[in-house]
Amino acid sequence: MDAIVANPSSATAAAHVMPGSGFKVSARDCNVYYGEKHALKSVSVDIPDRSVMAFIGPSGCGKSTFLRCINRMNDTIPICRVTGKITIDGQDVYDQSLDVVQLRARVGMVFQKPNPFPKSIYDNVAYGPRIHGFAQSRAELDQIVMTSLEKAGLLKEVKDRLTDSGTSLSGGQQQRLCIARAIAVSPEVILMDEPCSALDPIATARIEELIDELRSNYSIIIVTHSMQQAARVSQRTAFFHLGTLVEEGETGHIFTNPNDKRTQDYITGRIG
Amino acid sequence: MSGLYFGTLAVLMLAAFFAVRSRAQALANVAAAPGMRDVRYSLHSLPIYHGLLAATLVLLPMLIVFAVGSPIVIKMAETQALARLPAEVVSDELSRGAALRDLYNILTGKFQGEASAQLKGAAEALRSATSYGNWIVFAIGVALAAAALFFSIGHVSSDFRARNSFERIVKMVLFACATVAVLTTIGIVFSVLYETLRFFFDPALKGRPTVTDFLFGTEWNPQAALRADQGDIKTAFGFIPLLTGTLLITLIAICVAGPLGLLSAIYLAEYATPSFRAWAKPVLEILAGIPTVVLGFFAALTVAPLIRGWGESFGLDIASESALAAGLVMGMMIIPFISSLSDDVINAVPQSMRDGAYALGATKSETIKQVILPAALPGIVSAFMLAISRAIGETMIVVMAAGLAANLTFNPLDAVTTITVQIKTILVGDQEFDSAKTLAAFALGFVLFFFTLILNVIALIIVRRYREQYD
Ligand SMILES: Nc1ncnc2c1ncn2[C@@H]1O[C@H](COP(=O)(O)OP(=O)(O)O)[C@@H](O)[C@H]1O
């Protein structure tokens, strides 16, 4: 009798035990410390392939920190320490034998502020393929650059000015250039840390459309402060609060009928 | 006397400040009283501005009177005193100067021996005329200051715009300072230019070269000018050996300092732990503070013999003074310019650039080479330009370590000389100022100035062109 009255989340928890069950990225008991500060507390979550997952939560709750665990960007912060297990297709990201360079080719990242290199538009997109040696010839590289720009919805706007500096573009174009740059190394997962927070509403709408198109080929994780944005672009949503993952589930469910009081308070604007 | 003058000035300024401020404060108090709270009565400017303006109005006329009056007083007193001396004493500049020195020595009690009655009389005249004149200056200054004081007190009113007037005066003072700095620079340039033109075109000058001789001549031998009467040794003002010497030493210095400075900057900015960087950077910067004279004898007494010793062990005959020794030490001197400035510009490259590259899977060295250095390039180039102009303008190290021989050579093991060293050599010791040899220093100075100017302009253009690549 007792076994039947289990809460709904334990059913998902049971599914977690089996790796490789259609999930692209899985985290188990992930903790992050910045020196003494315990910034991320025992986070476990599964991220499905070919869909968009949104991370929401108040500032400083550890969304970026968790995102940066997935492509090990936290390695660049000396005081940062990560424990627990994160797998991509069942392969442990923090395994000693795994090469971080290859990991980052599989997991692309787009940042809050567009950060094109002070190089030409072409060289920005070609940068990743070049350092990974993806193209055998100039023609092949051209091909990769064009397809990436096309997929990022930027090709029409820049095809006559590929030699212009990437920094000469508008903010929204720069962000799409950064997405093209990430796509160019054919990642499987794309991490986006508040990709629209520095953009105007029209550029934001353009990026949201783009995310929706990319969904059919990539597993996308997007951190956002806008609940409308999470509702518009994502299939699943995870709510973080004070370093813990409070609740995770289908986006529609989280926004209409959350299980946790804190989630309820956040989406109704009572904690922020 | 000037002590009394400036003491009075200080007292009057303080008096003006406090008197006028308290008067304005009284008005403000009235305006703040109940029933008077109305814009029509309130003060336009805070009381302190009334006070500051009054103090400035006292200060300015007194300063001007002193600056203008004192030289006039001295001149007039000296003229009067000299008039009492015999005509043959005051006829020419030299003996007039000597007589004046005697008079001042008598007045300060430092005169050697027994002064003649006539001299004593003149000294007494000088003293009394000076003190009389100083009192007049004092009186004029105080009168003007007092006038300013009463004017200010009378002008305190609720709608007097003391703040605006004071701001205007502040602006004028700042403008005057900036003007002085700019005019000094222009003055120096023009005086050097003037003497340079004399060097080339003054018909009264014996042994002057043509511009082409100077710019393209391959022999530098200004010393011959002195001995022109002893035989027909040809004076030579060919500037090319100095140019090659300067370029050779600068090139060696940059070959040393460029890689060392840039690589250490990269290490400090990208690899070093914060604590290592915190002490290594200041230590590097101390290197820039070592007087070049110290580096010079280090070059001459330590580095040059070392190089000579090495050369001997390879069977090479190296001059004890060599371009190599000077260039190496000069390279050490400019390392901090390159490393410290480059470190700053590398640090100024935003972290987001690094993150962008790392996120694409770039390694640390790829990120530095392909993203950070290109982004920091304009700053690095200007650091190099600054270092090069320092090297070109450096004198002491070359004097001590590279010798004075104006050899036209590109062999770093030979003794060479540079533009700056020749300027110094020409001007050291008592020289008559009107010989071609002395004026050659101005021509060299002008060329030097021109070179460093070009370098600075290039650096500025590069920096400006690439400045807004990231922000
Ligand atoms: N480099 C860092 N060093 C120290 N503490 C950090 C660092 N980055 C983030 N933190 C801390 O970790 C916590 C989570 O930060 P973050 O993941 O950036 O939050 P979010 O992205 O949700 O706003 C915050 O309290 C923040 O102060």
Ligand SMILES: [Mg+2]
């Ligand atoms: Mg964040």
